[in-house]
Amino acid sequence: MKPQRKVPAVAVRRLPLYLRVLEDLAREGVEVTSSADLARRSGYSSEQIRKDLAYFGAFGTRGLGYDVGQLSQQLRRILGLTGPVPVALVGAGNLGTALIHYTSRNSRDAFVAAVFDQDLGKVGQEIAGVTVQPVSELSATVKELGVRIGVIAVPEESAREVFDQLCDAQVTAVLNFAPTKLERRQVSVQNVDLTTELQSLAYFALGAGAERH
C-alpha cells in the first residue's frame, strides 16, 4: 500500500502521464488496454511502463492486459489523487495565473485552493474563482485548509522566505519556479527553472539531438 521498496522518483513522475493516457482511453470508450498500447500513446517503452507499475504491485492480467478503469483508479490511489488535492500558490503573476487556469479545469486532480501575493494591489482580486490573499495570511490559511503542497512562483529574492513560511505551515512538497536551490529535511522539492531550461536549449539548437522527456 505505502511506497513499496525503493521507487525511483523518475518512475513516479511518469505515472501522471500514464494516468492521462488511461483517461483519454476511457473517454474513447476503451475498457481494456495493454502496455504496448500505453507505450504507443505515452511515448515510453512498454517494458518501462510495466516496470514502473511493478514498483507498486501487479495490476494487469497476463495474456489480456489492463482494465482501463481499474488501472486509473490504482494510479490515483498511488499518487494520492483519489479526491481533489488542494495546493497553495504563492505569487499571482503571469506564471501563477497560468497555473490557476491550468488546474481549474479538471477538479479531480490538484487544484489551487489559495493564492498569496505580496502586491497589495493584487490582493482581493479574483482569478478563476480564487481570491488573492496577502502573504501575511499564508501560514494561517495553509494550516486551516490542511494544504500539504505549495507552489512558489515569486521572484528569486522572496523565494527562500516563502519556502520557509510554507514549510513552517506543514507543507511537505513544493514546486519551485524560482531559480534558487531550496531544501529542507522531510520536504520534497521539485525545481522547474524556465530560464535555465531555455538556456540549455541554445546548446541543443546548435547540435540538434534527440528528444528528452
Next chain:
Amino acid sequence: MKPQRKVPAVAVRRLPLYLRVLEDLAREGVEVTSSADLARRSGYSSEQIRKDLAYFGAFGTRGLGYDVGQLSQQLRRILGLTGPVPVALVGAGNLGTALIHYTSRNSRDAFVAAVFDQDLGKVGQEIAGVTVQPVSELSATVKELGVRIGVIAVPEESAREVFDQLCDAQVTAVLNFAPTKLERRQVSVQNVDLTTELQSLAYFALGAGAERH
C-alpha cells in the same frame, strides 16, 4: 569547439545553473572560485561540477581554482550564449506572457524575438515590447529572423500542428509546455508538463522525500 565526445544531456542542462552562480559571484566582486564553492552555491557536488566541465575541456588551475570571468565566458561559448539568442514563442496566454517577462530582463541570454497567437483578439497587442503576430506569419517570420529555438505554450489540441510549423521553419530545438509527446529527427525537444508535475507532487507530499533537481 563542437560538442566533444558523448556529452550527457543532463550535464548540459546543469551548465546554465553554474553560469548563473558564476555571474552572482562576479556581481559580488569575487574573481576566483573553486568547484567546492560552486558546489555549495549550486547544490550539486564538486565532483559533479568538475566532471561536467571536463566534458568540454580543462578550465581551471590546479591548486587554485577557476577564474570567475573566464569560466563564465567559456560556459557562454559552450552553450551558444555569446550574444542574445532569439526565441520564437507560440501562444500568448499567461504562460507565454510570463516567459516573455522572464526573458526580457537579462538580454544577454535567450529572449523572445517573436510571439504568435491564434486568437486574433491578441494579435497586434504588445507584451513587454514584443508585438503578437498571427500564427499564419510564423513560418515567414521565423525564417526571416533565422530563429532556431521555439517555445510551444498553446493548448494540447494545437501543439502538434504548431510543432510541425516550427520544424518546417528550420527550428532545431523546442521547449514544449503542452502535454503531448512531440518528436522529429534532428530536432531536440524539451518537455515541461506543469500538470503532471503538480500531480506527481501529490505522491511526494505523502511520503515526503528529499530534493530532486
Next chain:
DNA sequence: GCTTGTGAAAACGTTCACAGCC
C-alpha cells in the same frame, strides 16, 4: 598544501528476454 582533472567503482535506470499465467 590545495584544488583540478580523471580513470575506476558504485549506483542507478532502462532494455532485454523469457518464465508464468490467462
Next chain:
DNA sequence: GGCTGTGAACGTTTTCACAAGC
C-alpha cells in the same frame, strides 16, 4: 497465443579516490 511481471544484462550517470600540477 498473447501479454504481464521480473531477474539479468546493459548502458548511463554519479561518486570515489588519487595522481598531476600549480
